[in-house]
Every structure is written in C-alpha cells, then in structure tokens.
Amino acid sequence: MIGFFMAVGITENQLTTATVKGSRTEVVKVYPDVLNINGDRFNLVAISSATHRKAVYYGQFKSSDQKQQLLASTKPVLVKMIGDFGSFSVATNVNQFDVGHYYHHQKIAQVFTASNIVSIIPKTQLSMVDRIHVVRSLFNRYCQKLPNVLRMYAMGLISGTRQNDFFNEMTGVKQLGLLHAFSISGMHVTYFLIIINQLMNLVGLGKFKQAFIELICLVGYSVFAGASAGVLRAVMMAAIGIINKLFKCHLTQLDLWSLTLIINLFLYPEAMLLMGVQLSYALSFGLIVSTNLSYVKQTVLLNLLTVPILLFHIYEWHFLSVVVNLIVLPLFGKAIFPLVFVGLGLGLLNPDFAAPVEFVLKLFNDALNLIGALPGMIVFGKPCLLVVLIMLLLTLLLILKTGRVKAITALISVYLAAFWWIHFPIKGEVTMFDVGQGDSFLIRKPFNRSVTLIDTGGRVQFGQEDWQRGTLNYQATRIAINYLKSIGISRIDNLCVSHQDADHCGDLPAYISEMKIKRIIIPLGMDKNTSFMARISDRDASTKVIPVNDEMKVRELPFLILHPYSSGRGENHDSMVLSCQLGGLRWLFTGDLDRQGELDTLNRHPGLSTDVLKVGHHGSRTASDPRFISQLHPKIALISAGRNNRYHHPNQETLVTLAQAHISVANTQTMGMVRYIYCGNKGHFESVQGGNEGKMK
Template sequence: MVMLGLGVVFYGNRLIGIVLLAVLFIRIILVKNPTILVGSLVAGTLFAGVCLITHLQLDRHQHQFQPETPVTWTVKLYPDTLKVNGASLSFIGRPDGQQQKYVFYCRLKSKGQQELLQHSIKPINAKMSGKLDHFLPTTNVNQFDMNRYYHHQKIQKAFIAENLTIMGPPVHLSLIDRIHMLRSRFNQYCDHLPKTLSLYATGLISGYRPTHFFDEMAGVKQLGLLHVFSISGMHVAYFLTIVDQLLAILELSRFKKAVISITLLGGYFIFSGGSPGLLRAVMMAIIAILNRLFRINLSKLDIWSLSLMLNLMILPEAMFLMGVQLSYLLALGLIVSEKLTYFKQTILLNLLTVPILLFHIYEWHFLSVAVNLIVLPLFGKVIFPLVILGVIVGMFSLWLVTPVEWLLHLFNDSLNWISGLPGLIVFGKPAFWIVLMMLILTFLLVIVSRRAVKYVALGLACLYVGTFMVIHFPLHGEVTMFDIGQGDSFLIREPFNQNITIIDTGGKVHFNSQPWQKESRDYQAKRLSINYLKSIGVSRIDNMCVSHQDADHCGDLPAFIEEMNVRRILIPLGMDKNPGFMNRISNRKQSTKLICVNDEMRVPGLPATIYHPYLPGKGENHDSMVLATRKGGLNWVFTGDLDRPGELDTLARHPNLTADVLKVGHHGSKTSSDPKFISQLHPKIALISAGRNNRYHHPNEETVTLLKQHNIKMFNTQNQGMVRYVYRHNVGHFETVLSGDEGNGS
C-alpha cells in the first residue's frame, strides 16, 4: 500500500497521495511491528528508486529523437497485433536496435499491402520512414487522454510513417515469433466460425477484439461484464486446470510440473495479448505455484500483495489503467470476501467495480448486480466450456457448431435485451477522492462488525446520492464550443440541467476513396461531445438543433440518437424533404419529434430565438438555421454555415439583431462574415470552430483580419480546444482546455 501511495504522489494527485501515505504511516506506527515498518520503508525506497530511474530513462529518450526529425527504422510486424481499418494501419512496436516502444501510424498505399497484413500469419519485417511526434493533447474536458494512457505503459511518442516497405518474413523465428504466429492462426481460424462464436472465442481465448466487438456486445459493456471478457483470473485458472490435468497423465515430479506450468503461463501471457491486467493474474498464478513448490506458506493476501509490488516495479503507472484497477480490486475482493455467501460476495464485487466504471465510463446499469449473480456462475460452468467446445468441434465441421452458435447467440441477445431495459444510470464522473472514499467504505462493509455495517452502508449510500445530486443539479450553466475538428458542435446547458440544447453534432466528411480504403463506421462524437455530456451527468437532449445538412454539422447525429434520449430535432424548413438527411435520423425513437422551423416560429422550450431561414430549402449552406440567445449576461448568435447573402438577408429582416458573442459562419471561411454583418452585430468575442491543418485553410486570413480590425477577441478550437463559458445568473467567465494564442492558428 505504501507503493500505491507513492505512485499516486508521483503520477497522480499529489495531495491525495500525501494524505494516503500519512494515513498508512500512522497505521504502521500503531501496529508497533518492526518487521512491517522496515518492510514498508524498504519497499517504499525501492519503488521510489524505480520511479526515479524510469523517469530518467524516459526523459533521456524524450531528448534522443526530436519531433519532425526524419527517421527510417526496420520494424517487425506481428499480424495479430496490427489494427487495419481501411487504409489506416496502427500498432505498437519496437524498432530494431531500440529499447523503447512506439505507437506506429501509417496510411497503406495499396490494397495488396492491406490484404497481406490482414491475412499473413508469419511476422513481417518492414522498413518504415517517417517522423516521431508527440501524442495529441486532450482538447476537450474529460476526453480520453491518449498521451497519459500510453505514458502509463512507458510509451511516450508516436511514429507517423510516410512510407512503408514490406520486406518479408524474418529468416529465423524466435519462440515469441512462433507464439504470435499461433495467435494469428487462431484468430484467422475464428474468422471462419459463426459470428457470435467467433467473437466469444477471440475475446475469451486470444484476447483479440475486432473493431465491431462492442457493436455486437453492447450488453456486455452496459451491464458491467467487461471484466469477464478481459482475460484475467478466471481464464488463467481454466488454463492451469487443463495444464494440470495433462501433466498428471505424464506423472512428472513436482519441480518439473512447476517449471512447465510457469513456462506455459508465460507463453499464454503472450498468446492472450499481454495486457497489463492479465499480468496480475499470471504473476499471482506463478507466485502461487512457487509457494506450493517451496512450501513458503504465503497467504492469498501475501500473493496478491507480491503480485502488486512486482507489477508496480515493472509498470510504475499501471495502477492508473482501468483494466489493472478492476483486475486487482476484484482479486482483492475475492480474497476478502471468501467467507461470505455467494450472494453477498457477488454484491461486494459489483460494488467494487462501480466506482471504477463511473470514473472511466460515467454510467452504470441498475440491473448489472442481478445479471452478475446469474451470469458469473453460468459463464464459468456453461459459456466458457461451450466456447471451447465450439472451437474444437469447428475444426471438423462448421455444421456441428450450429447448436453452439445458437446458444451463444441467444445468450448474447439476452444480455443486449436486458441492457436495453430501463435502469441505465448516466451518473457522471465522480472526483478521484470520492472514488477512493467509495472503495474504502465498500471494503469496510466486510471488515467492520455487524453493528457497524449499517452505518457504513448508510455512509456509502449518502456518498453516492450526494455525488449524484452535485453532478446532476449544478448551480451553474454553460455555453460550450466542442473541439470536434473540422465541424461545428455547441452545447447550451442551463443551471440545474433544466434545459439541454445541442447545436450541431460535428462529423467526418468522407471524400472520394476506393472501397478498400474506407474505414469502418466511427462516430467521434462518442469520444468527444457525448463523452463530455455523460461525464457531467447528461443523458437527455431537449433540443437538437441541426443548422443544415453538411456532414461536418450533422454527420454524428445517429450517435446522439443511439446514445442519448433526444426529445426533439429542429431542422431548417424544407430539410425534411432531403432523403440524405432523413436517412441519418431513420433510427430515431418514435418519441423523438422532428420540427421544421423558420424565422417566424417560436418553439416552446427552446432557449433561443430563430432568425433564419425564412424560405424552405434543401438544407444547404444558405439555408442554415441562425439561433440567438442570452445566457450569462451575454447575447449569443450561432450562424451555422450561412453565406454572406444570407447574413445580409437576416439583417434586413431583423435589423435589431446584435451579439456579444458570435459563432463565426462557415468555420471562418471568406464566404461568410460579411463586413456589414460584423459591423452591425458588433460582437466583442468570436468563436471559430475549425480543424487543425484542415484542407480548406479555415479560418481564412481575410476573415481573421476583419475580426481583428473590429477589435474582436477570438476563441479558435485550433488553438484553445474546447471553449466553455460558465455562468451563474448574469455573470460568467470563459475557460479553455488549451492555452493557445487567439487567431487563426495552424
């Protein structure tokens, strides 16, 4: 625990880490055991040394290769670790002659390269030319931090490849190469199995998840069953049981059995993907084997503690990875609750996962406890053996696996159906110290006396309810410009979450490409704007305002319809006759109203006034919806991609329109922001939403110059990332995620 406290100090919240260390130090002193005191000091000193050495190594590497310096490396590609999505290739690899790992990104040049990488079984040597670069920083609040995620795994830089030359398989294959070949062969074999069996086989045996995994397994995610599909203790136990039964036939000595078991565990670790969460299960299994072999008499808690210490020595920042957190917490929960009934133990394990899931995913399904009570024993005794049976039988006849596929499909559909029932709670993101308090109180439920349990349970319930209330009923409101790249997406949230309005969703614009280059469907809103909304406890959209039909404004609308409760969609008059747009919203619920608006309409419950369009259209730029509102003492105007003639027409019909804050039209293009329009609105602040290094060179220099001539302060997502105006009553302030200079940026 001392090492955990030090880890929080070095890599997390320093204040919380110091408090944890102080509490642990007081606890150690009160125990009055010299052995514990000395052991804690030695462990803490060793770990501090490891952290210092790791920091120095990473710092030295940081300055070894400067970004933008051309580099050519030879890299060994393992097909089972490659992610090929259309023409995009990414993987984690270590170049020849280098000790450091990198994340490689590359655009494939031909369909032949794609097919070779997708269907190869043997490792492939490749020469890659490109430049090292830092990972992009997070530009939205609560966005997944890729830089931090890879840093936790001792990976600091990305390699952006400009050229890939495939050289062929290596002449000599190492043991690790052969294990990767076996995994590739297994994954390719599973591709030919029926769909559900294939997903379960790769997910539970080789640890491989295809890009469509969570589309098919939505119930697994929403019901908190991810830990079952993250290869860990249960899978290692199955593996060791099979190994023990095979070794028993050979009648080998205890020592030989132990050596073979440990060796096979190492191979299984590589075969199953080698995730940091799996490392815990493998290390605990190895320590347990050595404990039995040498009769050291270590308790289960001792084995858990040694595994944690070794894990932190290897990856000092591993504790910040969700998979590692769940793996160690569930293992500790099993140890602490081994004397409890199955019912109480399952509830405890669920309570331990909830704070971690809320901190990382922000939502939890009320039915997950009941589902876990039923599914966990069913999984171990039925589903896992069924998958293994299906994999074996499939080698002889695909027809014979039909009953297995039917049962797995029924099981998976049941989970998906249950996850769709009422009970999904978008809780929001609790603070780090709140998560620690939730975990401590959960463990106290098992440790304290029966009399004290009800008080601990009451305290835990109050902590959950209090945190929920603070997140869901904020005293402040906000007007937020999301950084979604080349596109628009804005949030208007009133205090106490009384009204939630989204103006445009953003989305990718797909240019002409060959079929093999097209990537699988990916709505970035799920990672950015929707992710932020869930982190602040928002699960409904009262008003979804779509300015016009362009993909960079409404391309991610299907994701909002799928993930959120959208009450109504407002579109410009006439856009309901546009078949392309109507296809985007074809999956909307019956309760979601579609309203066509013009500047003469007043929509009850919409915290804004509509100033354009006044004629029906197809939803093109000149048909853009213009909205104005007053929030936090400021007048706001949002213009979509309205062109200059449309701006002047709007002024002619609404000569009293003014703005303190203007969302600059068409991402700062010179086709918008007519000088007369800017002069009459006379804004003090301009919001520009545009992608970095976009092909259109938005915002245009002409527009930027015009805004500067009028002494208008600019907030540009290219430089500042997400921009939030947080207000109470008529007073507010702007917050930016990045601290870039105002202007057009690059």
C-alpha cells in the same frame, strides 16, 4: 477494457502532432495478431529499430496489395516504412479519452506516422516469442472461419482479441459491466492451469518438473493472451502461487496479492491508472477478503466495489448488472467456457458442425443485449477522486463487516450527495467542443433545466474504394457524448441541426444511439432531404423532428430563430441562425451561413446585435461580411475549425476583418474546448489549452 474501446477509434489527429516529412526510415517487426487495420489505415505497437523502445506506428496503405499482404500473413514480418516520430496529441476537450496518457501509462511515449511503406518481408528465423505470436495468429485466423458469435467469444475468451465489431455486436456485455469476463484475468488463467495440470497428471511428472512447466506455460500464455497489464497481474499472481506451494512458503492469498501489486508497481507503476488494471486488482482483492461470505453476498459486494471505478472512468452504471452478474458469472465457468471449446473442436471437423453451439451462444448473447437495452442505465457523471476513494473505503468496510449499518448509511449518503451535486449544478454553461473541422455547441442552463446541442460535428467522407472503407467510428462518442455523460447528462431537450453538411450533423447517429433526445430541430425543407432523414432513421419514436423558419417559435427552445426564411434542402445558405441571452451576454450562432444570408438577416432584423458571435463557416471568407460584423459589433468571436484542415480555415481575410473590429477570437485550433461558465448574469470563459482566453473575460 475502456482503453481498447476508445483506442479502436483513434484518429490521425489524436495520435501525432508531427508533420510527416519522410525523413526517417524505420524497420519494425510486426506481429499480425497485434496489428489493427481499419479500412485503409493501420496502427500497431512495435519496438523501434532506432530507439529500441516501444512506439505506436500509424499509417495509411497506398494500395490494397499492401493491405492484403499484411492481412494474409500469420508470421512476423519486417516492415520498412518512411515517416517521422512525433508526440501524442493532448486531449483538447474536458474528459476526452486521452490516447497519450493511455499509452504513456504503458511506457509508450512516441508515435511514428508513416508516409509510405517501402517493403514487407516475412521474417525467416523465429524466436520462441515469435512462434507464440504465430500460434495466436493461426488461432485467430481459424476463428474467422467460425460462425459470428462463436468467433467473438472464442477470440475474446481465449486469445484476448477483440475486433472492431466486438462492441457493436455485444452491446449487452458492455452495458451490463461484463467486460471483465472477456478480459483475460484470474478466471482465464485458472482454467488454463487446470488444463495443464490435468495433462501433466496423466504423464505423472514430479512436482518440481510440473511447477517448472506450469511457470513456462504461464509465460507463454501471457504472450498468447495479448500481454496486457491485466494479464500480467493474473499471471504474476498465479506464478507466485505456484512457487509458494512448491516451496511451502505458507503465504496467504492476501500475501500473494500484495507481492503481485508490489512487482506491478515496480515494473509498470503507471499501469495502475488504467481502468482495466484497477478493476483487476479491486476484484481480486475483494474475492480474497470476502471468501467467508455467501455467493450472493459476495457477488453483490464485489459489484459494488467496481461501481466507483466504473463511474470515475465511464460515468454510467446499469443497476441490473448486479443481478446479471449473479446469474451469468457461474454460467461462464460451467457452461460458456466449455461450450466455446466444444464449438472450436466441432469447427475443426467442419465449420457447419459448430452451428448448434452458435445457436446457443447467440441466444445467450441476444438475451444479454436485450437486458442491456432495458431501462436501468444510470448516467451518474464523474465523481471527483476523493469521493471515489471514500466510496471504495466504505464498500471495503461493508465487505469486512466493520460497522456495517453505519457504513451502509454513509455509502448511500455519499452516492446521493455526489449524484445531486453532479446533476443539479448551480451554474450553467455554453461550450464549444473541439471536434476538428466541424461545429458542436452545448448550451446547458443551471440545474440542467434545459439542455440544448447545436450541431454534432462529424467527419466529411470523400470518395473511397471498398478496400479503403473501415468500421465507422463516431468521434462524438469519445468527445462530446463522453463530456455530457461526465456531467450527468443523458437527455438532450433540443438538438438543433444548422444544416445538412457532415461536419455539422455527421455524428448525429451516435447521439440517437447514446442519448435520449426530445426534439431534433432542423431548417425548413430539410425534412425532404432523403440523405439527412436516413441519418436519423433510427431515432426513438418519441423524438420529434421539427422543421423551422424565422417565423416559428419552438416551446422550451431557449433561442430565437432568425434564419432561414423559406424552405430549402439544408445547404449552407439555408443554415439555421439562433440567438439567445445567457449569463449576461447575447449569443448568435450562424452555422455555415454565407455572406448574402448574413446581409439578408440584417435586413430582416435591422436592430440585431450580439456580444458573442459563432463565426460562420469555420472562418471561411464566404462568411463574415464586414458589414455584418460591423452592425453586430460582437466582443468575442468563436471559431470552430480543424487543425491543418484542407480548407485553410479560418481564412486570413476573416481574421483581418475581426481584428479590425477589435474582436477577441477564441479558436479551437489553438484553445481546444472553450467554455463560458455562468451564474446569474456573470460568468467567465475558460479553455482547455489556454490561448488568449484572458482577453475574453
């Protein structure tokens, strides 16, 4: 589940480290139902014609005709493309979603980055698997004609397909932990088998023929439902159950679960590291061992069983999810599933006939979204693996009624201790996120007394035609925001925006959506910039927007404001410059301030010096004037710039200036996220990818 949510936002930098030279030609069979298209970019998993192993294929359409040709097809096509194989990029930020690990757990180790699509040819001879994919494609194509909510429910519950807008439209499902209801699992397989059994009972087949047909249909349904690791668990357990019943092996449900786990470990051992698979096995095991409990007790305890897994992977949990699951799960079986099938049938006659079903489903979905938006989302943070295992063990003891009072006391104590340890750390930090070509810094004081963010990062969008534009995915969601939640932060006291450029504030809407923000602090005059103000138009009414210059002091802001002096529009020369002292070091953050602005700042503050300098404009030669560097006399320079960026930042001239001043450089291009962890007046630097941090200590 979380894999899909993150994977839809995969960028080229995440997928591959290869430089595309166009030296290899690949011809791969592409199933339209597994092809993910977002704007002018595509990615899919297919079997390599060279290695005969699964690989991720990523590329960019050169024309709208190429895109439409793939979108229009419901049959498998043979796509000939030119490009190169490369390895997945490693995660360069702490607790960042690691796309390489995600695919590696599914035995996919390489990515092919296509520089050009040469041809797209429909496949003429189709295998049985091909035909199942055709049926799935036709089903999804039919669902596109249905009303919006019915479309998402039908595709999610029946074919296991979630399109790019799924999580935007169904926020309540995500926040209330109901994604398991949309992940093809035991419940879906049970309904599928019930339908098959009813049909075969009408025909009057013998038990051996019936069992054989059920097994064949299960294999077919696993392909139709997307053949994910979670589907594999449900289908294998159902298949073993059919064989057990046919040959009267007298295996218990726990025996079936254990055999399924053994087979899963043999076939896809690393799939057990995926959150969806962990939830699938945990919930199915919990159902088996809690059969003697009442429905209410069983649901509550099963929800508690999922909490440690959710906290380890996504760091937050809504306390209303227990109540909602109590009410909603029976509705899925008794009302939602049948209603979706009714809507599908009515839609066959006329899409307009499905309007009453759409009304009910929309009412239901809006209610979930409304409940999900209520207070109750607890950003817990990421407990360590040992703590998670203890939580799971104690929850299982509760289900098994073993030392219940002691188990409850111990479980509550573990949760409270873990929460306290995460939310009230004795150490503070200054963190430079690796956001590619952009800036984003976190300044967090010990015990979380103050949380400040300087810039958010963001992608610069150049002119694109309509067909090239896709769903906007903010990288901050899987990088900086993910990290903040993992360390238990759900509110930002001060969000300082150095200036208007998208690579500094483009991801601001993601923070407004995901975090509580007390103050947004901007350079004086930027509040008159209509394009920037549109970016923050959805902010909470309690969030204050404070334009500042160097003569102003903002209460509870742990910085001195050194620039700008006058009102501007938030351009580079208007950049906000901030200074502070933390962990025994003096820090200076300069945004994209140009050389003239640097010299003006020196004239305005003649005694200014620093230990750590955030190099202006990503190391461009338009900043870092030698006179500015000489007077500041920093020991360490921080540079945040994208790998292989089109601007060639940092500029060699800037690097020479820093080298001549004997300044150690920490660059996100080579070191990834860089953190300064401190306690009192002592601290140390550390980075995700190593590099030259040893020189910085």
